[in-house]
Amino acid sequence: MDYTTQMDAARKNIITPEMEKVAAKEKMDVEVLRDLIAKGQVIIPANKNHKVLDPNGIGSALRTKINVNLGTSRDWTDLDMEMEKVKSAVDMGAEAIMDLSSSGDTQKFRRKLTAECPATIGTVPIYDAVVYYHKALKEITAKEWLDIVRMHAEDGVDFMTIHCGVNKETARHFRQDKRLMNIVSRGGSIIYAWMEMTGNENPFYEYYDEVLDICREYDVTMSLGDACRPGCLKDASDVSQIQELITLGELTRRAWEKDVQVMIEGPGHMPLDQIKANMEIQKTICKGAPFYVLGPLVTDIAPGYDHITSAIGGAIAATYGASFLCYVTPAEHLRLPDLNDVKEGIIASKIAAHAADIAKGLPGARDWDDEMAAARRALDWEKTFELSIDPEKARRYRAEAAPEKEDTCSMCGNFCAVKNMNKILDGEIVSIFDE
Numbered sequence: 001m002d003y004t005t006q007m008d009a010a011r012k013n014i015i016t017p018e019m020e021k022v023a024a025k026e027k028m029d030v031e032v033l034r035d036l037i038a039k040g041q042v043i044i045p046a047n048k049n050h051k052v053l054d055p056n057g058i059g060s061a062l063r064t065k066i067n068v069n070l071g072t073s074r075d076w077t078d079l080d081m082e083m084e085k086v087k088s089a090v091d092m093g094a095e096a097i098m099d100l101s102s103s104g105d106t107q108k109f110r111r112k113l114t115a116e117c118p119a120t121i122g123t124v125p126i127y128d129a130v131v132y133y134h135k136a137l138k139e140i141t142a143k144e145w146l147d148i149v150r151m152h153a154e155d156g157v158d159f160m161t162i163h164c165g166v167n168k169e170t171a172r173h174f175r176q177d178k179r180l181m182n183i184v185s186r187g188g189s190i191i192y193a194w195m196e197m198t199g200n201e202n203p204f205y206e207y208y209d210e211v212l213d214i215c216r217e218y219d220v221t222m223s224l225g226d227a228c229r230p231g232c233l234k235d236a237s238d239v240s241q242i243q244e245l246i247t248l249g250e251l252t253r254r255a256w257e258k259d260v261q262v263m264i265e266g267p268g269h270m271p272l273d274q275i276k277a278n279m280e281i282q283k284t285i286c287k288g289a290p291f292y293v294l295g296p297l298v299t300d301i302a303p304g305y306d307h308i309t310s311a312i313g314g315a316i317a318a319t320y321g322a323s324f325l326c327y328v329t330p331a332e333h334l335r336l337p338d339l340n341d342v343k344e345g346i347i348a349s350k351i352a353a354h355a356a357d358i359a360k361g362l363p364g365a366r367d368w369d370d371e372m373a374a375a376r377r378a379l380d381w382e383k384t385f386e387l388s389i390d391p392e393k394a395r396r397y398r399a400e401a402a403p404e405k406e407d408t409c410s411m412c413g414n415f416c417a418v419k420n421m422n423k424i425l426d427g428e429i430v431s432i433f434d435e
Ligand code: SF4
Pocket: 408, 409, 410, 411, 412, 413, 415, 416, 417, 418, 419
């Protein structure tokens, strides 16, 4: 191979097999795609050791992609159940799976994932280091943190969230400007605690060049984690968040100097009216690197419904520049999601992504909607089910309240506006009561 990473290839004017596949999926000229990858505005996370990968591109010029978080926890270590969730997530159209396992044999599950799963695979090595070394947090050495990054790269992980931006400077701002919810990022809180207990600089910031060398060797995409993402509306767009973002901008430039692909992670919880500005600030500071948002959740008061609060924010974020949405399930803030929670979370995120693609004016994005409208106008129920984002639910709902007449539904019956307009425009008599 004459290149190391997809970005390196793009800069050398080489079209890789992954670029060909992504361009075909996006119905985009492969040269246009190559140019966007060379500039860092599109990434194709594709670890050389992930042999079964069906690659996807991420960038605001492309279709909005979604990620599904899965993995074991201390209270839930059933690997087969997690694999079942992975399969159903991929079947439902998730482009990426993040393995956030924090208990049990995490390497076994990770290797199974990269051996069998065609979706883009991401991990957070910080969690895994804690499980792997199984010793007091403050005893983990800087070298040991980096060794886990190499292990994940060798295992075929396509992108890694690494919280490099919460360095001593960001931490100083965080202590000065008090927050209501402190740090809510799991990886961010671990590395902050390690820095406090050891007095050392964040090892991923201090040895960032070594991290980049590993990423370059395997073509791992760096997902620059936002330890200071706001965990409630009150903390949104505060000094800690913006200070960290400025650091992430500097780290993006350094990654690009080594041809390492980068995306930036973003909020979090955020009032609706701040989302657009946040997308624009990220685009400016990080020079158009793809933005991966974890929400944003637009209100804090809806446990059990956070797939909805997140889909509202995600749709707005993706309209104004985010290109990758991390799903949120109804179980968010409450428990590990079960299979049904995963399904609900995926569907909510896919609706947000699709709505944003239409708003962005991506060619062909509205075709699906137009087909659905035509099926509805024709009162073609079978076609309506087939086109539904959740055909099983659509079918079940209609069956649960079957109408008296097949050409309407139980909502309006003979008052069916669609049926009556079809009739009158066809020159037929419309009668409400005597049919
Ligand atoms: S009955 Fe009402 S809700 Fe149902 S298809 Fe007709 S217009 Fe739509």
